[in-house]
Amino acid sequence: MLGGYRIEGRGAAGIAASVERAVGSGELEPGQLLPPMRELAVELGVNPNTVAAAYRILRERGVIETAGRRGSRVRSKPATTGREYVRMDVPEGVRDVANGNPDPGLLPPLGRAFAAAAEQHDRRPVLYGDALVDPELERTARTRLAADGVPEGPLAVLSGSLDAIERVLAAHLKPGDTVAVEDPGWGSLLDLVPALGLRTAPVGVDDEGPRPADVRHALDAGARSLVVTDRAQNPTGAAVTATRARALRAVLRDHPEVLLIEDDHGHGIVDLPLHPLAGVTRHWAFVRSVAKAYGPDLRLAVLTGDPTTVDRVTGRHRLGPGWVSRITQRAVVELWSDDTLDTGAVAAAYHERRDLLIDALADRGVEAHGRSGMNVWIPVPDETGAVARLLHAGWAVAPGARFRLNAPPGIRITVSTLAPEEVPPLADAVARAVNPSPTRNFV
Secondary structure, three states: OEOOEOOOOOOHHHHHHHHHHHHHHOOOOOOOEOOOHHHHHHHHOOOHHHHHHHHHHHHHOOOEEEOHHHOEEEOOOOOOOOHHHOOOOOOOOOEEOOOOOOOHHHOOOOHHHHHHHHHHHHHOOOOOOOOOOOHHHHHHHHHHHHHOOOOOOOEEEEOOHHHHHHHHHHHHOOOOOEEEEEEOOOHHHHHHHHHOOOEEEEEEEEOOEEOHHHHHHHHHOOOOEEEEEOOOOOOOOOOOOHHHHHHHHHHHHOOOOOEEEEEOOOOOOOOOOOOOOOOOOOOEEEEEEOHHHHOOOOOOEEEEEOHHHHHHHHHHHHOOOOOOOHHHHHHHHHHHHOOOOOHHHHHHHHHHHHHHHHHHHHHOOOOOEOOOOOEEEEEOOOHHHHHHHHHHOOEEOEEHHHOOOOOOOEEEEEOOOOOHHHHHHHHHHHHHHHOOOOOOOOO
């Protein structure tokens, strides 16, 4: 018995499923110790090897971790407790600045691009055995990547950044391997890593990107992969500078077997130059999505990397979805080819909205970060209290728990649709929420 929960099952899969259901429902909490394998085997009336197999399944899925004689316990961040649940339900009348979405008013219209792509398809339908990547998309993507200093490599097209990152990790790592990740960092990635049965090694982030000392510590400790956001890091807005890139490349040169994955999260929405790290390690991957600049429903990301990595990803992708719709690929080419989207104007708009809020908060004595992208990160002493006070004041912000492993508490504000007249009242509310008046004691 674990509190009020009894593990059930006769086979390894059933026992593992019973534990995972309990973790997902909250009946088994993070850090809770599981029964020793022999003890649980006696209770269930099964062979100890069956329980051992069940625990192995749970470890590989990132649900539990085992520490030798100290036993097995539910991971502090199990894959089944998705961060998507750590979000605010926005009541009617409350302003939502938590969602992380781009400004719909800055997204280009898609109708003409898809119509042109469909007309081309009608003239020559794509059939089985045709090229997986549209030739014009490949040419344009390669030209743009080369202009940004990304090393030359084969190219693949996948269904968004997270799909690409998952496939790259799966192509090289095995369950139990460690991935160095930014902390605070992208919540979906922080969920993905343990879901693949991998371990996370948190790396601190400042305005210039991952801290080199933290990266070195993680790699020296055995991390087999490092994931870096080059620009518009979610949630802090960090962007890797030229100086930081040199320092990180120096660290990576001492670890040439580490798998480096770069996510250019800010492509098309930032006005800062790219300083890629790719090419220092033997295996590397660089991912560039169209979601933020052209719309989240365009599930398309370009991936380049070393030949082995791209070949493994392409081969496995071919056995699943096969390819990303060539109609969608062609539509992206059409969007890239015309002047529908002024990326400079988009970047300037987000820049202005970030700076307005950061400056207003500074005037009120509140520290905030947001060097690029559409989010502002605000360290707070009491995350839960700050979120609750802001909600009471009419503002829904994203709790930092969605983005943190070991990093101090914070809140994330998405500025993408923030109007200038909203900035002063929001800054006032944040200042009151972060530094509430002391409670009076009456005697």
